[in-house]
Amino acid sequence: MTDDIDLKRPDLYINRELSLLEFNGRVLAQALDARLPLLERLRFLCIFSTNLDEFFEIRVARLQELQALGSAQAGPDQLGPTELLAAIGARVHEQVDIQYRILNDTLLPALAEQGIRFVARAEWTPAQATWVQEFFEHELAPMLSPLGLDPAHPFPKVLNKSLNFIVALSGTDAFGRRSGNAVVQAPRSLPRIIPLPHTEAGQHQFVFLSSVIHAHVGQLFPGMQVKGCYQFRVTRNSDLFVDEEEVDDLLRAVEGELQSRRYGDAVRLEVADTCPQTMTDYLLAQVGLEPIDLFRVNGPVNLNRLLAVCDLPDRSDLRFAPFTPGLPVPLGRGGNIFAAIAKGDVLLHHPFESFLPVVEFVQQAASDPDVLAIKQTLYRTGEASVIVDALVAAARAGKEVTVVVELRARFDEEANIALANRLQEAGAHVVYGVVGYKTHAKMSLVVRREGRGLRHYAHLGTGNYHLRTARLYTDYGLFTCDKAITGDIVRVFLQLTSLGSVGALERLLESPFTLHEAMLAKIEREAQHAAAGRPARLVIKLNALVEPRIIQALYAAAQAGVDIELLVRGMCAVRPGVPGVSERIRVRSIIGRFLEHTRVFYFHNDGAPEVYCGSADWAERNFFRRVEVAFPISDATLRQRVIDELALYQADTAQAWELQTDGSYRRLEAGDTPPVSAQQALMERLAD
Template identity: 65%
Template sequence: MTDIDLKNPSLYINRELSVLAFNRRVLEQAKDDRLPLLERLRFLCISSTNLDEFFEVRVAGLQQRAQIIGTALAPDDKTATETLRAVREEALDLVSEQYRVLNEILIPELAAARIHIIKRDSWTEAQDAWLRRHFEEELLPILSPLGLDPAHPFPRILNKSLNFIVSLEGRDAFGRHGGMAIVQAPRALARVIALPRTDHQSHEFVLLSSVIHAYVGRLFPGMAVLGCYQFRVTRNSDLFIDDDEIDDILRAVQGEIASRRYGDAVRLEVSRECPDATSGFLLRQFELEADDLYAVNGPVNLNRLGEIYDRIERPDLKYPGFVPGVPRTLASGSDLFAAIRHADLLMHHPFESFLPVVDFIQQAAADPLVLAIKQTMYRSGPDSLIADALVAAAQAGKEVTVVIELRARFDEAANIALANKLQEAGAHVLYGIVGFKTHAKMALIVRREAGVLRRYVHLGTGNYHLRTAKAYTDYSYFTCRPEIGKDVNQVFLQLTSLGSIMPLHHLIQSPFTLHSQMLALIDRERAHALAGRRARIILKVNALTEPDIIQALYRASIDGVSENIQVRSVIGRFLEHSRIYYFANGSQPEVYLASADWMERNFFRRVEVAFPIQSPRLRDRLVRDLKRYLKDNTHAWILQVDGQYRRSRPYKGTGRDVQAELLAEFAEQS
C-alpha cells in the first residue's frame, strides 16, 4: 500500500455524474416489464422530478463555481466547467431516453391496457367538440395572454411552470402588428385532463399542453397564430443564507423563500418543434447559453404525468396493497412506556407501521406523569399528527421544546408554519445552530415514575413525516436505557443552550466526533484483518463522498485498492433511506443506526447522531436485514471497475427481492 497514491483522481467517481447515473437506474425501472405498468410510469415521473432537483441545486451550484476563479477541484480532478460539460452530455442522453421510454414503450403499453394518452392529431370529432367546450368554459376565463411589446416586457416566469410562446400575425384592436405573446398555465390547473368515459374499462386522457396548443387562437381574436411552443425554465432553488450576516434566521429564510421562485435560470426546456430563432429569443430572456437548452419530444413537464397514476383505480397495474405490521406489544391502545421499559424496540418502516411513533408523542402529550417533551423536526409534512400532539402537550402545561430546522430544502415554508403554530401554543421553538443544519431525528420524553425521573427516547434514521414513512425505508428505535437518554439530553442541551462540547458516552455526534470515530472504526477493522481476525464493514447509506473516509476504506481493503470492496445500489418499490453502520470487530460486532450519510456536509456542517444498537436481539435482526440486502439479485445494481453499474440478475430462478421479503415478514397483504 505504501506506493499507492490514494488521492489519485482515477480512484474517484465524479459526484454529479454519479447522481445522474443513479437517476438512470431509476429510469431503468420504467422499462422493467416485471413491474406493474402504472408503477413504471411513476418511476419515469420520479426520474424527471429527480432531474429537476438536480438542475435546481447541483447544476446551479456548478454554474456559480464555474464563475469563480481558483475554485478547488473535485477529488476526480475535474473543474466545475469540465463537470458542467460532462453533465450536459449525460443529461442530454438521459432526457432523450426518458422521452423514448414514454413514447415508444409506456404510451403503447398503456394503450394496450386501455389507458390512452391521446395526441392532438388523433382526436375524434366528438373529443374535439368536448375539449373545445372545456377550453371555453374552464380554461379561457383563467388564462391571461401577455403580448410582448415596449409597453409589455417579457414577464417573470415561475420556476418549473408550464408556459407557451406564441407567434402571431395581423393587427390587434389598437392597430398594433402581430408579434410574440406568452401564455402562462396557472399551477392550479391539472396538467392531465380526463375525457368522459365511454365504457368502464377504458380511460382516455389529454394533456393540458395539447388543449392550450389546439385552441390558443381563441386568446387572440382576429390574429393568426403562426406557431405555439411550450417551454419551461428551471431556476436555482438553493437558498442562500449568509451565516456571518444573520441576525434573525427566521426572517432570513422567509426572505429567501420569496425570491426562490425567480432565482437565476439554469435550464430551458422547449418542445422539439420550437424554431431555433424562438428558442434563441427565450435563451436571451433568461440569460442562458445554448448548452442550457433541452429540446424534448413531448410535454416539458414530464413529471406531471404522475397525475394519471393517482386518478386511475387499476390494482392490476399497481403494486399490491399492504397494511404495515404492528408488533403485538405496540397494538392500538397499548401502553408504549410499559413496552419500552420491558425491552428496547426496533421498527422497520414502511414494512412496519409508523403509527407507534405518533402514538409515542400522543401518549406523552396526554400522560399526566410526563413533564417534558423535546424533539427535533427536520421534515414533518402538512397536517402533522405529531405536531398536533406537541401543541396539545404545550397547551396542557408540559415543557415542550422543539428544534425545527428551517433550512430543510423545499420544506422551509412548511417548517416556518409549524414553528408559528407551536409558538402560539406555548412551546419553546428553536432553529438549531447557525451554520449547521440540525438533521438528527430525536424525541426525548421525561416522565416521573414512583418519584423518579425516567427518560424515554425515540431515535430514527428518517423524518417525523407520515407520508415519507410510507415511501422511504427507515428504522425507529425506542429505548429507556439511562445512558442513551442522558446522551440524547446532552445533545438537546447543545442545541438549545450555550456551552462547550459535552462528552457523549454512547451516541456519536457530528460535527464533533462522527468523522473521527468512523475513521477509527474503519482502521480498527483493518487492524483486525491484518491480525487474521474476523473483519468486515457493511455500510448502508444514501451517499459516500467524503475523501478521508473513502481513503480509509481503500486502506482497509488491503490488497491493491478496492478488490475487497463491493458497492450495491438497490432501487425498488420504496426509496432506501435508512443508514446502518456495521463493524464485525473480530467476534464482537458493533451496529449503529444513524441520520447521517458519509458526506462532507453530514460530518462537518450538520448536527447528526449515530446510535449503537446494544440489544443482541435487535442487533442480530439488523445484521439479518443487511445480509438480505447483500443477497438481493432482483433490484440490485453492482458497481463495476469501470465506474458503471450492472444490474444483478437471478440465477436459474433463485431470485431474491429484499423489499418483498420484508413485506412478507412484517406487513399484512390487503
C-alpha cells in the first residue's frame, strides 16, 4: 500500500448524483441502439423520463433544500449544493435535448414506417379533424375547468407532474373583466394519447391530448381571443417527511404526508419550446423557480405516457421475443415445495427462472394444515398481489401470520397502507418495522409441524415479492431449511416485532448491526491474502456503491494487490484507474432487456470462496438506516453456479459499459468476435 496516498481525497470519488445521471444517460443510449426492437427502444426513452422525474423529485429537491439552508457540502466529493445543481442543470439540459432529438428525428419516423403514426394537427384530414372536434366536445370539454387569472383567481398550485396549459387571452368576458392569462389543467384521468378510429389492421394512428386541447382551447373561453396556448408541467419535491421523534402512529403519519407529495415545493418547470420568454418568466415566477430550473422541450412535456404504445397487443413483432422462465428440477411442477426444500437448498435466478415457486411457497403454506405460522416482510408487492392474497387466506384460516410492511417504500406508500389494512382486517399481525429504519430485507419464514417437532422453511431474496418486477428485474432467491439460517431469521423477525436485543446472528449479516463491518473485514482479508503473496480477488455485483469507508477499503485492497471486479448498474462513486490507488479496480455496468437488480458478494478467500447474496447495496442508507439481510450461499454447487454466472456478466460485450477514470462510461465493443450477452446466455441456459 502506498503510504502517501490520502484515501479521503475528494478527487478519488465520483459524485453520486452525477453518477446517477450517467446511468440514466446509458438508459437513454438504449433508445438509439438499432439492435433492439423498435418499441423496446421507445420504452427505454420512456424509462429515461421516469428516472429523471424521480431524480428531480428526490435528489434535486434535497439539494435545493440544502442550498436554501446554506449547506456547504453535499457528499464525500465536497461539491456544494449550488455548484452541484449547476452541474446537474447543464448535464440534464444536454440529455433532454438528446432525448427529444431521438424521439423526433429517429423513433417517430421509424414508428411511422411501421404503421404507428402520431398525427400532428397540421396533418389531420377533414374526417380526422371532425372526429377530434366531436371527441373534444363530448369527452374532454366536460372534464376541463379553465381558470382565468385575476385577483380573485390566483395562479393555482398545479398537481405534481400534471399536464397544464397557460393560455394568453385578449378581449372582455361577460363581467367586463379583461384577463391576460388563464390556466387549463388536464385531469389525470384523461388519456394523453388518443387513438384515431378507422385505421387499417396493423396500422395505428394517434393524436396527443395536448394537440386536441391546443386545437380547441378557444371553445373554453367563449367571446375571448386565444393569442397563445402552451403546455407546461411542474415537478415537485416528493420526499416524505415523518418526524420520527414525534410520531405516535406511523401509518397515520405516512397517510398525512402522502397528500403533501402532490403539492410539494416546485423543483422543475417544463414548457413547450414555442412558449414566449415573457410567458416562461411569468411561469417561473409563479412556481418560484429560477431559469436554471426551466426545460424547453420540442414535443409533449411528459413522454412517460408513450409507454402505452410500447404494449400494443398486435405489434409483438416490434418487441423482445417472449420467453418462458425455467423451473429448477428439484421443485418440479405442482409438487410439495416443502419436501423439495427439505432435500437441499434451492436457488432461483429471476426472471430467467420462474417466480412461481415463491408464490407457491406462500400459497402452500396458507393451505397446508401442518403449517402453524408464516412470517413475511413486504417492501413492494404491487396493488394486486397473489402473495398478499395467500397471507390473507392463511390468517383467515387461523394460522399465525405476521407481516412486516414497510410503509415508507418510496412511491408505494399508498399501496402498502392499503395492503396493511387488508391484512389487519383478515386477522394478521401487521407491524411497520422500526421507526427510523426502513425494513428492506426480503424474507419469508414458514413454521411447519413435522412429526413431534417443528421445522422452519425460509425464502430469502435480493428483490421484492412483486410478480411484475420479478419478470423484469434480475434477482436471486434462496429456499432453505438450514437450522442456523432459519434460526437467524426467527431472531430478525423478533427484532422487528418486539423490544429488546436478541443477540448475535449465526449465519446472516444484518444492517444496521453487522453487515458493514463484516464486508469491511472480508475486503481486508483479501488484502491480507494479497500482501502475503496469495491469490486475492473479489467480485461485487449491486445497484449502487457510494459508501465512503467501503470505497476506502476497496482502494486499500487494490493497492495491496487484490483484483477487484465491480458490476454496478447505477451510482458508483469509485474512481477506477487512478495511478497508485485503483489500477486493479474495474467497474462495469450492464444495461439490457432486464434491469440488473441482484446483489452478490464473492470473495476468493485463498481458494475457500465465500458468496453472499442480499437486499443491500453499498450505500450509507443500506448499511446504517435500513434493516437489510445478506445470506450465504453455502451449498458448494449453488455457490459455484453463482460464481459462474458472475463470470458471464464479466465477459459481457453486448450490454456492458466500463467506467472511466474521469467518471464517464465507455460502451464495450466485441471487436471481431460475436458479442456476448450475459442476459441472453442466462435465458438460453435457464429458461424453458
